[in-house]
Amino acid sequence: MAVQNHPQHHPRFRFPSFHRTGTAQAATDATAATTATRAYAFASLRLLTGFVFLWAFLDKTFGFGYATPSGKGWVDGGSPTKGFLSGVAAGPMESTFHDWAGAGWANWLFMLGLLGVGVALVSGVALRLAAVAGTAMMALMWIAEWPPAKHLSDGTVSMSSNPFADYHLIYAIVLIALAVAGAGATWGLGKAWAKLPIVRDRNWLK
Numbered sequence: 001m002a003v004q005n006h007p008q009h010h011p012r013f014r015f016p017s018f019h020r021t022g023t024a025q026a027a028t029d030a031t032a033a034t035t036a037t038r039a040y041a042f043a044s045l046r047l048l049t050g051f052v053f054l055w056a057f058l059d060k061t062f063g064f065g066y067a068t069p070s071g072k073g074w075v076d077g078g079s080p081t082k083g084f085l086s087g088v089a090a091g092p093m094e095s096t097f098h099d100w101a102g103a104g105w106a107n108w109l110f111m112l113g114l115l116g117v118g119v120a121l122v123s124g125v126a127l128r129l130a131a132v133a134g135t136a137m138m139a140l141m142w143i144a145e146w147p148p149a150k151h152l153s154d155g156t157v158s159m160s161s162n163p164f165a166d167y168h169l170i171y172a173i174v175l176i177a178l179a180v181a182g183a184g185a186t187w188g189l190g191k192a193w194a195k196l197p198i199v200r201d202r203n204w205l206k
Contacts, residue, residue, distance in 0.1 A: 042183035043124075049174055050121025053134070057114035074111065081106045084144070089153050091146030113137050121178070124188015128206055131179035135172040142168040182206075 059066050060080040063073030072078040082102035088094050100106045113133055120130035148163045184190025190206075199205045 038181075039183075039186040042178060042181050043186040043188065045174065046121050046124065046127075046178050046183045047187065049171070049178070050118050052118075052171075053114050054118030054122060057111060057118055060111065060114070074107070079107055081110050088144045088146075090149035090151075090158060091143055093143050094153060097144055110137070117175075121175075122188075124184025124186075124190040125193040126205060127179040127182070127184050127190070128204055131175040134175040138168040138172040138175075142166065 056067070058064065059068050059073075060078075061074045062068075063070050063076060063078065068078070068080075074080055079102040081100065085097040085101035085106070088097040114137075117130045117134040117137070120126045145166065145168070146158075147160045147166050149158045149160060152158050178184075182190060184193065193199055194206055
């Protein structure tokens with residue numbers, strides 16, 4: 001009589017892998033912490049940049065004595081663009097900026113741009129529109145200062161420290177980065193703004 005040996009399957013008791021679970025949980029916590037830190041960093045950058053634009057608007061409007069002397073604010077009859085644009089002394093648009101200096105339409109566009117971008121950044125809404133408007137403003141101001149010039153139109157040294165990268169370019173990149181990162185959701189009204197029907201159906205308003 002043949003005896004067949006059948007393999008016997010013994011149930012194995014396995015302890016739960018606390019090491020793997022702990023590692024996974026730690027990785028999840030680390031990712032969450034990194035995401036939160038990034039959101040706070042962008043929110044801080046957004047608020048500070050917004051204050052730069054808002055303060056420029058307020059100082060030029062009321063003449064707080066910083067960039068705009070007291071008594072020479074917009075409400076006092078001063079021009080927000082005349083001093084800067086009439087002082088342009090280099091670049092391909094020098095004469096054009098001189099023609100624009102002090103013009104009513106230029107004053108209104110410049111001041112509305114400062115106010116709109118500042119409010120959008122501080123509140124965290126319409127960051128894409130703010131990025132477009134702010135970048136256009138920074139591009140015009142970059143051309144007005146014209147960093148590539150080593151000498152001004154009168155032959156004096158321009159004192160330009162860099163032929164390309166200046167603070168206008170940095171501000172433009174910051175505005176674009178804030179819009180791409182959706183930085184209005186943290187410490188801002190970005191989430192509530194995105195839920196509005198008119199905004200939800202039009203991504204360019206976010």
